Amino acid sequence: MTTYHAEKRINHDVTDAFAYLADPANLPEYFPRITSARQVGPDRVQTSAVVDTDGDGDTERVSGEAWFHTDEAKHEITWGSPEHRDYHGSLTVTRGGGESTLLSLQIDAADDHPGIQEALDEALESIAQHLATHSAG
Template identity: 40%
Template sequence: MSDYDNTITVDVPPDRLFDYLADVENLPAYLPRLSAARRHDGERVTVTAHVDLPEGSEQDVTSEAWIRVLEEGKILVWGTPGPSDYHGQLHVAVGDDEGTSRLTVELHTEHVEGAQVDDGLRETLRGIKAAVERADG
């Protein structure tokens, strides 16, 4: 079992950042392996990702996930079914400077551990920052 977290400052107001993140169709703009994301009724989401397989080949994989948007507290909670118990939260808060936000990601997984997950979190946060600042500009 492993828990990870990381934080980044984003140069857009918290409401704008949260609205952007709450729209699941924006996921491929900041998660490089995702090629599609579509919300269904309720919290259910279908995502398609391009993955590298252990033997060196690549494959597109479609799977189910869920995302819960909690307007109060500006929190997104997500997870995927399966043995890895992969789930996490995004928290959007007011940044230190006017017009900025602090975005914190917390992640839990039963499998992949260490530097690979930390690197993935940093890459995701940089991707969110770049995508939302570009969309806001």
């Protein structure tokens, strides 16, 4: 199992940040490869994405259903694939000291996948930019 992890400090309210991140409809705004997401049942989300599934350098359009659980008390979101138990992730929003908020993003996969670490960094940057724009407006 390979674990990928990224963190970013932002200046945004923990509760507001979590509310934005916990809404599955917002996934395409902050995960660059997700093209659509919609809730299809309790803790279930249907997603479409453009990813390089076979590592050949060409992206493919994929879609599937994932479990998507939010824990408001912990400010934590966890997700995974019912079909691929070796893939799951989490996003935690915590107070980072002072006025800051710490975003912690982790993905566990069966093996090494080029580009995942960069995708995590991109996702955190997208979250930070969206929340900065949201709080400014």
